[in-house]
């Protein structure tokens with residue numbers, strides 16, 4: 001895929017550890033395998049109770065020294081199917097570094113005429129059309145919890161991203177609840193094959209704005225891990241709903257990927273300082289604190305040592321003493 005580029009420092013020996021907390025992370029999707037504006041200072045291989053993440057996590061610093069983590073969702077060489085992305089490990093690994101805010105990029109199909117390929121969409125709602133075959137929770141039998149998912153994205157973070165993006169992106173190319181005056185609805189399908197025309201038309205009848213294969217379970221796991229999460233969608237195609245056009249193929253997607261990757265990198269140069277400022281001021285990243293704790297149904301005294309150990313990876317010191 002032409003969008004694959006190597007980091008300047010890829011061959012250089014980078015430290016495999018980083019001792020400071022990293023509060024901001026970017027997850028790159030299709031066509032975004034590193035952030036061109038960021039120079040890595042460390043490359044971490046993080047082992048979690050849910051396995052290894054999709055890729056090593058690179059840590060970079062802004063001009064003020066603020067650290068940022070970057071993770072490639074499908075691996076550095078895009079060798080993971082959407083179904084096989086190890087989202088539990090990805091989110092758990094970022095959480096273990098201290099991450100409080102994740103901005104996730106995704107290549108999406110447009111379900112609306114006015115959302116053109118190469119436009120940006122900030123979604124605020126999701127309909128889950130995955131097939132229940134992806135591990136989608138940190139909870140399990142023996143340690144049962146139910147977090148709220150009514151607002152799958154962090155509203156404050158979404159608004160901050162919108163307010164920053166609107167100064168860099170032409171108004172007609174940026175779509176958010178503020179511009180649409182209604183929900184911006186992201187449909188998440190299983191894949192890897194794209195939708196049929198009938199499915200695509202069904203999603204339009206539901207009010208779908210865009211479609212991808214990757215916001216579930218990533219967004220759900222971020223919520224369980226108490227991490228503020230917002231996806232930034234970059235349209236690459238018109239999916240399959242338009243009877244006057246050929247349904248989406250990977251060729252269509254790829255033809256817009258390079259531009260989208262470049263646009264995402266451009267956007268990041270203004271977005272990252274804004275996120276840094278808001279994080280340092282404590283304005284974002286704290287709203288979900290302790291929400292998981294209060295979502296537990298299982299009697300704490302009945303939880304086994306093994307399960308508590310897993311939970312302590314996500315929330316060190318936050319759970320009751322071992323049985």
Ligand SMILES: CSC[C@H]1O[C@H](OP(=O)(O)O)[C@H](O)[C@@H]1O
Pocket residue numbers: 028029030031073074082105106107108191212213214215250253
């Ligand atoms: C190559 S087109 C389908 C692929 O693109 C999107 O990936 P991502 O969300 O990681 O940018 C979509 O979700 C599919 O996985």
Ligand SMILES: Nc1ncnc2[nH]cnc12
Pocket residue numbers: 107108109110189194195211212213236237238239240248253
């Ligand atoms: N049409 C589409 N459907 C699902 N995921 C996509 N990613 C990019 N285009 C897509």
